[in-house]
Amino acid sequence: MLRFLANIIWFIFGGLILALGWALLGLLLCITIVGIPLGVQCFKAAKLSLFPFGKKVRLQFTEHPIANTIWAILVGWELALVYLFCGIANCITIIGIPSGIQCFKFMKLAFFPFGADIMK
Numbered sequence: 001m002l003r004f005l006a007n008i009i010w011f012i013f014g015g016l017i018l019a020l021g022w023a024l025l026g027l028l029l030c031i032t033i034v035g036i037p038l039g040v041q042c043f044k045a046a047k048l049s050l051f052p053f054g055k056k057v058r059l060q061f062t063e064h065p066i067a068n069t070i071w072a073i074l075v076g077w078e079l080a081l082v083y084l085f086c087g088i089a090n091c092i093t094i095i096g097i098p099s100g101i102q103c104f105k106f107m108k109l110a111f112f113p114f115g116a117d118i119m120k
Contacts, residue, residue, distance in 0.1 A: 006098055007051040015050055022046035037067065041113035048109065048118050052102045056119045059108055063115030072111055079110035 007015075026042030029035035048055060061068055068076075087103030090096035109116055 003054040006053040010052060010099065010102065011050060019046045019049035022049055038071070041071070044113060044116070044118065045106070045109055048106070052105060054120060057105050057109045058117045058119055059112050060115040060117065061112050067114040068112045071113060076111045080107045083107035083110055
C-alpha cells in the first residue's frame with residue numbers, strides 16, 4: 001500500500017513529465033537508424049520514470065561494454081550528475097529521502113543503460 005501511494009505521489013509530482021521527456025528523447029533518437037539503440041534505452045528509462053518505487057535496476061556492464069562506454073562518455077556522465085545532485089537535494093530533507101533514493105536508482109541507469117535490467 002505504501003509503495004502504491006509513493007508511486008502515485010511520484011507520478012503526480014514529476015514522474016509523468018520525466019517519463020514524457022525520456023520518451024520524447026527516445027522518439028527523436030529513433031528517427032535515425034544509428035540512434036535506435038540509444039532510443040530504446042531512453043524508453044527503458046521512461047518506463048522506470050512512471051512508477052519507480054518497488055523496482056530495482058540491475059547493471060550488467062559486461063553485456064555491452066563498448067556501447068556503455070560510448071554512452072557514458074557522450075551523455076551518461078552528465079545525466080548521472082544531474083540525478084546525483086537531485087538525489088542529494090532530495091535527501092537533505094527528511095520527507096524527500098524516498099525520492100532521493102529513486103534518483104540514485106536512476107543515476108545508475110542513466111550512466112550505464114545498455115544491458116541494464118529493471119526488476120520488480
